[in-house]
Amino acid sequence: MREALEFVIKPSNYVSALCYSIFRLEPFTTCSFGCVYCYARWYRGPHGRPRPKWETVRAFEKIAKKYNDFFFRLATLSDPFQEPYGITLKLLEVAKKYEVPIIINTKSDAVVKPDVLPLLKSLASRSLVLVQLSASTLSYSKVLEPGAPDVRRRLGAVGVLASEGVPVVVRVQPLFPGLEEEHLRVAEEALSRGALGLIGESFRGTRRDIELIYKLLGMRIPDRWEPYQLNVVEGKEPLFHPPKEWRERMHYSLATLASRYGKHYSECKDSCTFYGLGRDCCMFWKVSSVHKLRYTLRELLAGIPCKEPYACDGPPPLGKFLRMHHRKVQKLKDEHLEKLCGVEFHPPLHI
Ligand code: SF4
Numbered sequence: 001m002r003e004a005l006e007f008v009i010k011p012s013n014y015v016s017a018l019c020y021s022i023f024r025l026e027p028f029t030t031c032s033f034g035c036v037y038c039y040a041r042w043y044r045g046p047h048g049r050p051r052p053k054w055e056t057v058r059a060f061e062k063i064a065k066k067y068n069d070f071f072f073r074l075a076t077l078s079d080p081f082q083e084p085y086g087i088t089l090k091l092l093e094v095a096k097k098y099e100v101p102i103i104i105n106t107k108s109d110a111v112v113k114p115d116v117l118p119l120l121k122s123l124a125s126r127s128l129v130l131v132q133l134s135a136s137t138l139s140y141s142k143v144l145e146p147g148a149p150d151v152r153r154r155l156g157a158v159g160v161l162a163s164e165g166v167p168v169v170v171r172v173q174p175l176f177p178g179l180e181e182e183h184l185r186v187a188e189e190a191l192s193r194g195a196l197g198l199i200g201e202s203f204r205g206t207r208r209d210i211e212l213i214y215k216l217l218g219m220r221i222p223d224r225w226e227p228y229q230l231n232v233v234e235g236k237e238p239l240f241h242p243p244k245e246w247r248e249r250m251h252y253s254l255a256t257l258a259s260r261y262g263k264h265y266s267e268c269k270d271s272c273t274f275y276g277l278g279r280d281c282c283m284f285w286k287v288s289s290v291h292k293l294r295y296t297l298r299e300l301l302a303g304i305p306c307k308e309p310y311a312c313d314g315p316p317p318l319g320k321f322l323r324m325h326h327r328k329v330q331k332l333k334d335e336h337l338e339k340l341c342g343v344e345f346h347p348p349l350h351i
Contacts, residue, residue, distance in 0.1 A: 004317040016328035017297040020280035023072040027087045031078035033148040040077040052087035064098035069292045071101040081108035107148040109157035124166045127288040134171040137182035162194025170195045174203035177222040191261040201268035204228045206237040272341035274302040278309045
């Protein structure tokens with residue numbers, strides 16, 4: 001049970017309501033990329049020198065034998081391709097052996113290195129991998145992500161992956177008021193290099209985070225921010241995100257740009273937009289239609305039944321966690337809809 005817990009994202013309002021998979025792989029203890037906006041710090045503590053968690057490989061092998069219906073995120077608390085990334089290759093080998101689908105979240109161009117690319121191509125040929133490369137701005141990446149590979153190298157990697165047949169989308173995140181042109185420039189570079197689509201996620205952070213980031217950017221803090229949480233946790237600093245109208249406009253601009261290239265756009269954890277039967281906002285549906293998706297609030301509100309390709313439950317050892325998240329979805333249906341589903345989209349979002 002304790003081992004299984006390592007592979008699951010805990011129930012929370014936004015994740016339970018809106019995420020299509022709750023399973024994850026965490027190869028490292030921390031992250032050396034040192035992004036100033038990093039959300040992972042809230043869960044795993046400060047940035048630092050990462051230590052590979054070798055015990056995860058054996059534990060994943062046990063899980064992978066029994067559980068390959070849903071995609072796993074690699075990773076949520078650190079960059080899986082920071083050095084030394086040998087452990088990440090081992091996890092991907094296990095995924096290949098047991099045919100476990102993987103979404104790689106990274107800011108590293110190591111994904112196109114000679115020791116990595118052949119493995120990704122082999123996973124791609126089995127419809128088992130989607131790479132999500134993150135890039136937010138062209139001009140400020142050194143300020144906001146001081147230890148991460150240069151954003152132009154990341155965009156170069158998008159082109160290589162696309163030309164080698166490895167499915168890749170670009171996460172334009174975090175989105176900040178005042179950096180709209182930067183976000184659109186990075187998005188256009190990604191699309192022109194062959195990204196299959198874009199995912200946008202607005203920034204969220206404490207007052208102190210907001211002050212620090214705008215100081216580093218050398219910009220005045222935009223006036224209006226909205227409370228982010230549905231419930232503020234006692235003893236923790238409250239979180240804020242940009243106002244709804246700004247988020248709607250920013251998502252709409254990115255969606256319009258993507259549709260000009262004939263590509264897709266989805267927002268991350270910002271609305272209850274239903275993307276279509278069997279489609280998820282992570283865009284794993286572009287890779288595979290045989291894997292299951294978690295049943296989310298989006299499907300519930302759209303009146304879609306919880307049956308294949310969706311699941312609210314599953315066999316041991318992880319099925320119990322799907323049930324826990326699903327109970328939360330049912331509760332959220334009657335509460336907080338205004339907050340969770342506040343942002344609305346209009347065409348040309350869907351192609
Ligand atoms: S790469 Fe991800 S986990 Fe690492 S510091 Fe940046 S935001 Fe945090």
